[in-house]
Amino acid sequence: MNGAQSLARTLVGCGVEVCFMNPGTSEMHFVATLDAVPELRGVLTLFEGVATGAADGYGRMACRPAATLLHLGPGLGNGLANLHNARRARTPIVNIVGDHATYHKKFDAPLESDIESIARSVSPGFVRWAGAPETVGADAVEAYRAAVGPPGQVATLVLPADVSWEPGGIVPPPPPPPPTPTVDAERVHAVAAALGRGEPSVILLGNGALGPDALASASRVAGATGATLASETFPARVTRGAGVVGVERLAYFGEMVSASLAGVRHLVLVDAQPPVSFFAYPNKPSWLTPEGCEVHLLAGATDDVPGALAALAEELGADRAPAATAPSGRPELPTGELTARSVGAALGALLPDHAIVSDDGTTSSLFAAQQTAGCPPHDWLYLTGGAIGQGPPVAVGAAVACPDRPVVSLQADGAAMYTLQSWWTMARLGLDVTTVLFNNHSYAILNMELQRVGAEGGGTRATDMLDLGRPDIDFCGLARALGLTAWRSTTAEEFGTHLAAALATPGPSLVEIVL
């Protein structure tokens, strides 16, 4: 058994079933193991950012890691932006980067580069060089353990070509399950006391606090104390819809966050960070917690976050109180002008049961979230790290993780152009992904930001850099060229018809919305 085979078998033994890849010559022995180890499924992507984003989407939905397979430093570079998003989502990923044979590196062949420096930026907690076929299996176990945490992370394993091809591979036993996270009773007690004072309070929920049970406990706490619930602006995954506790996200713009926190005396962090402005702006604050507000930590990323919320509800005597869940209800199918609002209403009218929404819609998808609040329960995946182009790959990964669930990809035009190669992988695998493409012919968020930053002299030569027209991009044409069924909608009625058709179409499809 060569090193590559021992690596593949070890990953399978750990429960890793999928490898999203864009391989090159140095990875050919690992690719060849796909026939020897059929329990590991290879998914080809045409660009590394698709592979890494798909691993992120897979990990968020499956709650266990996929592997990636990238080609040396440049391949890792191409995958870096979505690994950055995955780092912010704390998604477990075993990120395998092929490298030259160990003895070949000193020759500085054209593809030689500093993989470690690049990897550290997204894998600060775990970068390991596999040193020998005898030990690459053990390295994979450690990478898997690091990836699953808690907290979850991107764990990078660099795989030299000769470590893959040389014999002597050993498959170690899978690791013990990760330690059971615990509840810190003192923190629970302190938070209960703070909330019990009846002063204005906000409970800020992050990644670990946004599943249905945690939300129900949080709602009971809010009901018992008068505290307000909020979630971080860009969580990795939120379960929402009828029968689930709904929670408002903090706004994107700092001044709106400041307004919503004005007068708050207690901010309780539940696997969340104190809110800060997404970007800095002249004469606007970065730190958004109001002066005089006490910040309390209930639970962090390595704690039992739902357990801490349940214990808090119990301490407050509210653990049997009803949770304030969202009522069932859908908007009517809209008519008339096609706007972000009417698109949202059509989504609310038609979102399938158990849908997964991959949201990379930037300025255009706010209404969609509002209008789907009463739809049957579904999961919403946000852009965690601000690196646009996350949406289509995350949709790929979510669909691979959950083949029985429909995926809706809410996608801005500018952001789509970073990772449109994803559509081809959707077509190859016949994934049930419906892309709603908001075509407003611009980086709309940047037109807002150009004003907000107060830049002097931003005239036509500046705004030209934010304009996606001239030529207009034909997104239906792009989608069809990559194997999707596609429609273009110009009225609300058309969009309702096209969206229904797209959702009913097996395999991937796209509806382009001309705004």
Add this chain to the structure above:
Amino acid sequence: MNGAQSLARTLVGCGVEVCFMNPGTSEMHFVATLDAVPELRGVLTLFEGVATGAADGYGRMACRPAATLLHLGPGLGNGLANLHNARRARTPIVNIVGDHATYHKKFDAPLESDIESIARSVSPGFVRWAGAPETVGADAVEAYRAAVGPPGQVATLVLPADVSWEPGGIVPPPPPPPPTPTVDAERVHAVAAALGRGEPSVILLGNGALGPDALASASRVAGATGATLASETFPARVTRGAGVVGVERLAYFGEMVSASLAGVRHLVLVDAQPPVSFFAYPNKPSWLTPEGCEVHLLAGATDDVPGALAALAEELGADRAPAATAPSGRPELPTGELTARSVGAALGALLPDHAIVSDDGTTSSLFAAQQTAGCPPHDWLYLTGGAIGQGPPVAVGAAVACPDRPVVSLQADGAAMYTLQSWWTMARLGLDVTTVLFNNHSYAILNMELQRVGAEGGGTRATDMLDLGRPDIDFCGLARALGLTAWRSTTAEEFGTHLAAALATPGPSLVEIVL
């Protein structure tokens, strides 16, 4: 004057005229300077790999740097693969990476990342953080000096948002011209002596030795001594065609290099590295210089490379001898089956005068080089660092640098999918780029490599990872959706007609070759 304006004016003062960009919020003040400083032209790209590759193509043709403008660590990541290629090409680039405001970084906002680690991998010689508006101009001068070298390099300047927006910017004077490179007379003498022995010798020419004058001198040396000329496998830019000295490139596969160097006793390096295998393979050597062969350095990257070759010719008494230039001649337009060979013949029949060829054709463009050897003089730009997806962006940059010269982009299908966003920028600017797209529905090179590495068990599940069919990618559809005129050719006659039409079409066009 704010920091961004002083930066823009300083760059203009240094002679930087173009900035290829994909900006975000933290770069808005720099974008706004485009109106205040109209001497700096902004070129929008839809993906950072297009911006960095375009800066590479521009620098190779203009022989002076363009700037880039990238959005924090993830934007730099997206641009990394083509910066890697630029590093290998030694292209001068002033690589500007926007960052959060200095005081904002400590808040670890979602887009915060380790820019320095990422940048070091492609900018090992120069990464600088602009610290204040008063000094960013001086930082830009240093970045420019580092970029132009010699040797040329990617110089990264990290630009915090507040350094852009705060007042106090100062425009320093442009730097003195770079030091005049010199010829090392002792090396010339030693090489002349070695070649004078009449033993089998190869003169290996790298980047600085592939302009017309250097090639003529090299040819005179070869004529006087019986030495064989060869070039590195993937040089940045070669001038070739009728009336220019032609030179064979070393082969891609190591065993072919070994065969061509068998028995050679003297290897003279002229701004070149001793040949090594591109990748390592089991039981094949990485180091390709034959045993017993003496390696001599005539000139390195910081020397006067053409001068050293001229001095060598003079020392050998050959400086007035005729150079063995390529005869003028074109193949006939081919008929019959459309193959890589007939595509090459059609290119040879039709390549315009003074064309620039951006070659990212991997397995498909070898014949094109052979068949254009007698065409009017033209420049050929190779994939220097092995990171595929270089071709379309480099074509963009070459066309911006040389608006009066036609550009031909020889493009493999798999490689095209990394940076197809380039086509939109070609359309926006109306660039005269004709893309010849070899659609063989596979990563053809990897199918060869899978065999060559001797991977066990490479069956259908492995080869599936190298197959770009299912669904077939409609490259004409992609090109038209991004604003290009496009044709699909299935016979040699069709290709001749389509290529002639494409070359005659103003603005960008694409001919898809179904192989």
